[in-house]
Amino acid sequence: MKLLIIKIDTSHEVEDALGIYAMDNLNALGIESRQRNDFEQAGWLHDSTVVEMDDIKDLPKDTYFYAYFDEEADKDDLVKKFAEKLQELQGYGLKIGDAKITTSYIKDQDWNTAWQKYYHVIDFSRHLAIVPEWEDYQPAFKDQKLIKLDPGLAFGTGNHKTTQLAMMGLERDITKKPISVVDVGTGSGILAIAAAKLGATDILATDISDESMTATKQNAALNQIKNIRVQKTSLLADVKGKFDIIVANILAEILLDLIPQMDAHLNEGGKVIFSGIDYKQLPKIQKSLAENGFKIDLTMRQGRWIGLAITRKDK
Numbered sequence: 001m002k003l004l005i006i007k008i009d010t011s012h013e014v015e016d017a018l019g020i021y022a023m024d025n026l027n028a029l030g031i032e033s034r035q036r037n038d039f040e041q042a043g044w045l046h047d048s049t050v051v052e053m054d055d056i057k058d059l060p061k062d063t064y065f066y067a068y069f070d071e072e073a074d075k076d077d078l079v080k081k082f083a084e085k086l087q088e089l090q091g092y093g094l095k096i097g098d099a100k101i102t103t104s105y106i107k108d109q110d111w112n113t114a115w116q117k118y119y120h121v122i123d124f125s126r127h128l129a130i131v132p133e134w135e136d137y138q139p140a141f142k143d144q145k146l147i148k149l150d151p152g153l154a155f156g157t158g159n160h161k162t163t164q165l166a167m168m169g170l171e172r173d174i175t176k177k178p179i180s181v182v183d184v185g186t187g188s189g190i191l192a193i194a195a196a197k198l199g200a201t202d203i204l205a206t207d208i209s210d211e212s213m214t215a216t217k218q219n220a221a222l223n224q225i226k227n228i229r230v231q232k233t234s235l236l237a238d239v240k241g242k243f244d245i246i247v248a249n250i251l252a253e254i255l256l257d258l259i260p261q262m263d264a265h266l267n268e269g270g271k272v273i274f275s276g277i278d279y280k281q282l283p284k285i286q287k288s289l290a291e292n293g294f295k296i297d298l299t300m301r302q303g304r305w306i307g308l309a310i311t312r313k314d315k
């Protein structure tokens with residue numbers, strides 16, 4: 001199988017928004033970015049080596065954003081949609097750089113290994129580190145838990161700010177055992193696995209994508225976790241049972257559909273963690289939560305992205 005690559009010469013200010021748009025609206029199979037800043041910092045982050053920027057091939061002025069699609073995807077339509085999205089983001093006052101869009105095709109296999117060089121250990125917190133399957137890592141603390149991960153073609157390497165906000169929420173909210181969790185839109189399974197590592201006892205990971213189901217099963221096995229079940233379904237309408245925690249890192253428009261389904265799937269005293277909300281969408285989410293009997297206990301923010309810790313309103 002071949003893959004269509006759309007490459008955009010752009011600015012880091014729009015990288016996150018392009019990524020979510022590509023995955024959630026255009027059904028991209030994968031995304032990655034190459035930032036000048038990463039190369040400039042590489043030397044002093046690791047061993048103080050001075051990096052000769054002139055020696056680096058294909059160095060972006062600021063950021064190259066790449067999105068990968070099935071070879072059958074409509075190339076011209078995708079280019080048009082990305083161009084429109086860039087204009088929209090510029091309208092919000094964000095820098096979009098040269099905004100030059102180019103396309104090419106590569107073999108699927110090449111891509112699977114090519115992107116691995118940009119993906120490294122994330123020493124996330126006192127409790128968790130995310131470790132790509134092909135890397136070795138010694139925990140920084142004796143009881144730091146490792147999430148071994150090969151995201152494959154699913155979203156969720158741990159690099160994305162929205163994933164990290166949701167993980168912070170899980171660390172905050174998993175405080176007692178036994179605890180059951182449903183991870184809505186699990187992607188690579190990263191949040192389901194984080195929940196298991198933090199002590200959740202019964203976990204359901206759901207997504208609408210086949211790639212996600214495959215990646216989640218593989219990643220659960222890689223981490224020797226047996227208490228994650230998977231279900232291919234949209235949101236919670238067809239999910240059975242109630243949970244102590246609902247976690248969802250999905251775009252705000254989709255969270256708005258999830259909110260009315262939550263009460264029926266949340267145990268007494270249950271908690272909800274949201275991420276993936278662009279700060280401009282927050283008022284809509286706040287309104288819908290309030291209308292559906294929920295309140296926000298904690299608001300977290302990373303750049304444009306908002307994460308929320310939510311409970312039922314007091315009676």
Ligand SMILES: C[S@@+](CC[C@H](N)C(=O)[O-])C[C@H]1O[C@@H](n2cnc3c(N)ncnc32)[C@H](O)[C@@H]1O
Pocket residue numbers: 024154155156157158160162163166184185186187188189190191206207208209212233234235249250251254276
């Ligand atoms: C931003 S990714 C999050 C992946 C992972 N949970 C993380 O935090 O890195 C959103 C995921 O939600 C899935 N998704 C989108 N719409 C959905 C829906 N209606 N029901 C369930 N999953 C959905 C996508 O396929 C994608 O895997």
